[in-house]
Amino acid sequence: MEVWIGRDGERHGPYTEADVRQWLASGEVSPADLGWYEGLADWQPLSVLFPSAQAATDETATIPPMPPVATDALADVASFRRRLGAWIIDYLILMLPATIIGFSMGAPAALARFSAQLKAGVGLEVAAAEYAHTMHPAALLALLAGFIYYALFEQSRWQATPGKRALGLRVTDLEGQRITLGRSLLRNAVRLANVVTSLIPLICYLAVAWTARRQGLHDLLAKTLVLNGRAGDTDTRPASSTGGSTFSA
Template sequence: MNLTCPHCGFQRELPADRLPRVAVRVTCPRCREQFRFEPPAPMPPELPAPGTAPAEEATPLDAAGAAALPKAGFWIRVVASLVDSTLVTLLQFFFGTALIAAAVALTGGSADQGLGMAIAWSFGPALGVIYYVGFTGYCGQTPGKMALRIKVIRTNGNDIGYGVALVRETVGKFLSTLILGIGYLMVAFDEQKQGLHDRLVKTYVIKL
């Protein structure tokens, strides 16, 4: 910043760290006259543009925050499940038919045809596991859940991940089905809308 004498016009540049923080009287080294120097006012903080809200840092979700989120009830989850079941059935039919046709063509009616057919039929259940575990582990949403705007998360607020998704979609849902579907019906009566498979791996299904 330039310090200028109002009497003789003498100027001297001073670094910012040497400027006085309060108003003082200084003596010009040329004309020896004194004058009052006032430091420049500090710059005000930059304000956001009109119509825009100040940016806020996203706070990570914790267990209390996850528990307070709105949960997806029984019927909305049933509809999402029907959407997924329809998609999986179509995929299984398409790929299963293609594999069976390929097995018949490759074996040509030989003794290996039964083995080829068995491999083709076993692809259907494997495709279902890949579908549910893959989508749920990747983003907590199968296409059916995306359509209904619901999502699976951990009870501590974290994403579910592939490991937890594998246990939930295989062991958890097997147990829910094994007890005559009661594990699924628990969603309708549980305070946090958790089925047996949700309780097993500590997950919620939330509304977005």
């Protein structure tokens, strides 16, 4: 479990639960400091969150500075669920240009032939293979459109596709900064390669569920992160109970 600590209106972390317990016991953090972890509706005193790890120190003593944060410990990595939701939105958006491309490149005629072949007794495998062969150029063009869509939006001032922006996400480098066009092209070239090889659900996205910083294969190779919070937002603290909790593909 990753724990955030709030002090003097600033958020520090995330830290592991073991570290927080150790700092409470040694007096490096105060039981009065506020804490938050994913699933809580609001910040609570550390004494409430970890009642068995009280510091054996004088509460009137000067509160020490916060323990240092690793330079790459960035806030609010996006969860698999939110990234999946953003992907679904983008997929629905990309269905429009894909449909236009398909219709302009003979999809109605190909479907009509496919149906006629089935009625004439041609095997489903044969008819489907012919349909796929006919529509192969259109499928490649639709994939290229999707590649351009992702690459341009994710390196833009939004730092996100419309789907990611709708769910309050942004793509950054490992320092939390806007990515370059070259890095965006690399990130999405990995995604494109996984689409072509039909491995995208297994390799590219499922890693988001178990890697430490919720990175897919494309994130790992391009050294990128997907974080909660739209580009330009100044307040990235976990939401309070009045604004809903933050749930960190």
